Amino acid sequence: MISDNIIDLTAKIIGYLEDIENLYKEIIKLCNLEKLRSAYNNLLKLEQLFEIIQNNITINNTCTENNNNNNNNNNNNNNNNNNNNNNNNNNNNNNNNNNNNDNYRNELYFKLETLINKIKSEERLIKLKQEAIEIEDLLKVLSSDYKSQGWQSIQTVDGIHSMYKEHGSGIHSVRIEGIIDQPIFNVCSIIMEADLYYTWIPRLLESKILNQDDRFKRLIYCKASCPWPVNDRDICLYGYGVDMLEEENQVVVVSRSIRDQDLIGNTGLKYPETIIPQVKGNTVRAKSEISGFTIKPISATQTYVQVVSLTDPNMQLLPKWLLNFVTTQFCHYLFVMLRKQASEVASSKEYQSRIESNPIYKEIKEKSDSYFNKIDSLNNNNNNNNQ
Numbered sequence: 001m002i003s004d005n006i007i008d009l010t011a012k013i014i015g016y017l018e019d020i021e022n023l024y025k026e027i028i029k030l031c032n033l034e035k036l037r038s039a040y041n042n043l044l045k046l047e048q049l050f051e052i053i054q055n056n057i058t059i060n061n062t063c064t065e066n067n068n069n070n071n072n073n074n075n076n077n078n079n080n081n082n083n084n085n086n087n088n089n090n091n092n093n094n095n096n097n098n099n100n101n102d103n104y105r106n107e108l109y110f111k112l113e114t115l116i117n118k119i120k121s122e123e124r125l126i127k128l129k130q131e132a133i134e135i136e137d138l139l140k141v142l143s144s145d146y147k148s149q150g151w152q153s154i155q156t157v158d159g160i161h162s163m164y165k166e167h168g169s170g171i172h173s174v175r176i177e178g179i180i181d182q183p184i185f186n187v188c189s190i191i192m193e194a195d196l197y198y199t200w201i202p203r204l205l206e207s208k209i210l211n212q213d214d215r216f217k218r219l220i221y222c223k224a225s226c227p228w229p230v231n232d233r234d235i236c237l238y239g240y241g242v243d244m245l246e247e248e249n250q251v252v253v254v255s256r257s258i259r260d261q262d263l264i265g266n267t268g269l270k271y272p273e274t275i276i277p278q279v280k281g282n283t284v285r286a287k288s289e290i291s292g293f294t295i296k297p298i299s300a301t302q303t304y305v306q307v308v309s310l311t312d313p314n315m316q317l318l319p320k321w322l323l324n325f326v327t328t329q330f331c332h333y334l335f336v337m338l339r340k341q342a343s344e345v346a347s348s349k350e351y352q353s354r355i356e357s358n359p360i361y362k363e364i365k366e367k368s369d370s371y372f373n374k375i376d377s378l379n380n381n382n383n384n385n386n387q
Contacts, residue, residue, distance in 0.1 A: 009057075013108045016053055017115065020046065024119055031124060034216055034243040040132040043125060050116055057109075134254050135242055138292050142175070142306045151175060154327045160335045164327045171289060172313065172323070176331045177306040182342040184251070184297040185368050187305060189351055189361070190341050191253055191293060194220045194239075196350070200341040202333050205232070211274040215360055216241030219258055219269075221277050230322060233286045233313060236276055238262045245297075245371050253293040287312045300372050303342075307335065 023046045030039035119125065143149050151163040151173075160178040167173060180187055190200075197207035197220075206223040223234040239255035263274050279285050291309040298304055345351045355361045 010105050013112055017112055020115055034241050036131050036242045037244055040128055137290050138254050142294055142308055160332055162331045171310055173310045174331050175308045176335045180303045180305055180339050180342050184303045185365055186342045186345040187295055187303050188364055189345050194218050200337045211269045211271050213268040219274055231282045231284050234283050235286045250294050250296040255291045257287045284314050286314050
């Protein structure tokens with residue numbers, strides 16, 4: 001007879017396999033939908049499950065123990081065979097059944113161990129962990145309690161709040177935020193079309209997409225003119241969108257300087273190779289530790305936008321006059337131009353042509369409409385309950 005413990009152990013392994021496969025599929029699905037924060041929360045659950053399995057089932061030891069037990073059983077059965085030919089037949093039958101069950105269970109152990117090791121080394125999940133850190137870093141520096149994060153308020157003009165923070169080691173941060181009287185769809189459209197940045201961002205001479213996927217990932221190059229006598233700066237950025245609309249009422253865009261690992265294994269990109277432009281002439285390459293946007297719908301026609309950049313301009317000493325120019329003039333005017341550009345999306349032939357030809361905009365529109373439909377439904381229910 002097969003012991004109840006062995007039957008329970010086999011059932012437990014089968015259950016673990018199903019749980020792991022289901023969680024893994026859900027994580028990949030969420031990653032493909034840019035719900036990276038939700039995907040990461042599920043990844044934490046998966047890693048907790050790995051710990052539970054490790055504590056409850058020591059795969060290699062159990063397999064070895066089973067093999068030793070089989071050998072001992074075989075020896076005992078052989079001794080009994082010499083004493084009793086009738087018992088021999090029964091023992092052989094039991095032996096065959098036990099061996100079959102042991103083999104099946106060992107196959108399950110091996111499958112479980114192989115699956116766990118494969119997932120632990122999965123490139124997409126390793127990248128997800130890095131993305132989770134970047135998302136948290138961005139949201140932290142954009143905390144509503146800006147003073148706790150060391151931000152110095154510079155000015156608030158026309159509802160645009162400009163802030164500055166110095167980190168040391170050459171890193172300077174600027175942060176601007178305010179309301180844009182346009183739908184979230186228009187704001188997202190402006191940020192999506194990175195190669196058009198030069199048409200509205202002040203002092204930007206060039207912006208081009210080096211590579212991209214068919215959704216929200218971009219590798220871009222930008223070059224900006226600086227006031228004399230400072231040399232022009234350029235930068236190569238890796239950026240991606242994070243859909244947190246349903247969970248936290250916002251969309252997040254994360255960007256930073258391109259790293260070597262961004263160019264490896266990105267099979268979803270349009271081009272097989274990303275060519276990083278060489279620095280030309282007197283231009284100096286800047287680096288961004290973390291930059292990005294948070295985009296929060298206030299209503300169907302209003303959006304609250306935060307913009308932040310933690311950048312090393314690669315300058316030994318940032319002149320006081322240049323710092324004042326960036327914090328009091330450039331940042332404010334950048335947000336003014338963002339407002340203006342968002343207001344022109346509906347009438348722009350260039351933007352409308354891109355919106356009509358790119359299927360991803362249909363998905364953005366559907367998500368936006370669905371979000372506000374849910375808000376309206378909740379408000380109606382609350383009104384009915386209050387009556």
